[in-house]
Amino acid sequence: MKPDDFEIMNDVQYDIAWCPGCGNYQIRSALMLALAELDLKPQETVIVSGIGQAAKTPHYIRTNVFNGLHGRALPAAMAIKAANPELTVIAESGDGCMYGEGGNHLMHTMLRNPDISVFVHNNMVYGLTKGQASPTSQRGFETLVQTADRQGVTSEPFNPLALGVAMNASFVARAFIGDTEQTKEIMKKAIQHKGFSLVDIFQPCVTYNKINTFRWFKNNTYYLDGAYDSTDRLAAFEKAIEHDKYPLGVLYRGLPRATFEENSGIYDVDKRPLFQRALDKKKLKELIQTKVSGL
Numbered sequence: 157m158k159p160d161d162f163e164i165m166n167d168v169q170y171d172i173a174w175c176p177g178c179g180n181y182q183i184r185s186a187l188m189l190a191l192a193e194l195d196l197k198p199q200e201t202v203i204v205s206g207i208g209q210a211a212k213t214p215h216y217i218r219t220n221v222f223n224g225l226h227g228r229a230l231p232a233a234m235a236i237k238a239a240n241p242e243l244t245v246i247a248e249s250g251d252g253c254m255y256g257e258g259g260n261h262l263m264h265t266m267l268r269n270p271d272i273s274v275f276v277h278n279n280m281v282y283g284l285t286k287g288q289a290s291p292t293s294q295r296g297f298e299t300l301v302q303t304a305d306r307q308g309v310t311s312e313p314f315n316p317l318a319l320g321v322a323m324n325a326s327f328v329a330r331a332f333i334g335d336t337e338q339t340k341e342i343m344k345k346a347i348q349h350k351g352f353s354l355v356d357i358f359q360p361c362v363t364y365n366k367i368n369t370f371r372w373f374k375n376n377t378y379y380l381d382g383a384y385d386s387t388d389r390l391a392a393f394e395k396a397i398e399h400d401k402y403p404l405g406v407l408y409r410g411l412p413r414a415t416f417e418e419n420s421g422i423y424d425v426d427k428r429p430l431f432q433r434a435l436d437k438k439k440l441k442e443l444i445q446t447k448v449s450g451l
């Protein structure tokens with residue numbers, strides 16, 4: 157496949173509603189490249205999102221799309237994968253959507269280990285709603301709500317990678333979209349990984365975050381070197397809490413384990429995806445009646 161096979165503008169023409177210079181453009185490009193290089197077909201790929209600037213990404217890529225409520229991408233992504241394991245399922249949203257409103261879903265999805273990839277556009281701000289602090293905003297970050305006279309944001313920033321390692325998420329990585337090539341490579345590894353994968357992607361919001369700019373991310377990140385052992389969980393935790401400079405690359409890979417789809421029992425006997433099976437209405441009715449009468 158070629159990246160152009162994922163170009164939605166070949167089918168429909170509309171404006172992309174992101175500011176000029178927004179990091180989301182490169183994330184879109186990196187993802188289209190990753191999908192093409194993995195030879196995935198648009199019709200076999202689903203991108204699921206919530207609400208926000210980042211969550212618009214699937215609208216601008218030619219694949220299947222499910223756009224859920226704010227913070228609710230992951231239950232939908234998990235259900236889609238369970239109903240049709242043949243699909244490649246990617247959930248994509250912002251730091252506010254995945255780590256704030258959707259934080260509880262993130263935690264439990266990590267534990268359940270569905271074979272999906274989660275790409276979080278982390279610009280350390282709520283972009284869509286015009287610049288409020290997000291869970292990953294840094295201490296001292298000033299907004300119209302977290303004002304200068306109150307020293308801006310006063311709480312500790314949410315650490316998605318430390319959470320991932322603590323929850324034994326099966327793949328935990330960080331990328332910086334100033335480097336499209338490396339981001340694409342990390343995305344490919346995440347998609348190919350069997351089980352849940354989280355990639356936190358540093359992405360500047362040029363309009364509402366004048367602190368964490370392209371230059372800031374470049375000066376405050378470094379790549380893990382070839383000697384780093386991503387299967388060492390304690391080393392991964394140490395890397396996850398580094399903040400003098402933030403490490404980029406695959407921080408952690410857990411031991412191979414069963415996915416949510418495998419554990420659910422749906423495919424123990426019948427290997428066909430759920431959507432190919434005829435619905436047994438009588439059985440369903442009986443099941444509902446048992447549940448209702450048990451209330």
Ligand SMILES: Cc1ncc(C[n+]2csc(CCOP(=O)(O)OP(=O)(O)O)c2C)c(N)n1
Pocket residue numbers: 207208209210211226249250251252253254257277279281282283284285290
């Ligand atoms: C239940 C609910 N709460 C709040 C909102 C308002 N809202 C929409 S997007 C958003 C934050 C988006 O921030 P983020 O996920 O970081 O995405 P970004 O725009 O920065 O890419 C909020 C609070 C909403 N749509 N629904």
Ligand code: SF4
Pocket residue numbers: 173174175177178179180209210279283284360361362363364
């Ligand atoms: S407000 Fe920020 S995140 Fe949203 S499109 Fe503009 S630069 Fe991008």
Ligand SMILES: [Mg+2]
Pocket residue numbers: 250251252277278279280281282283290
């Ligand atoms: Mg954001």
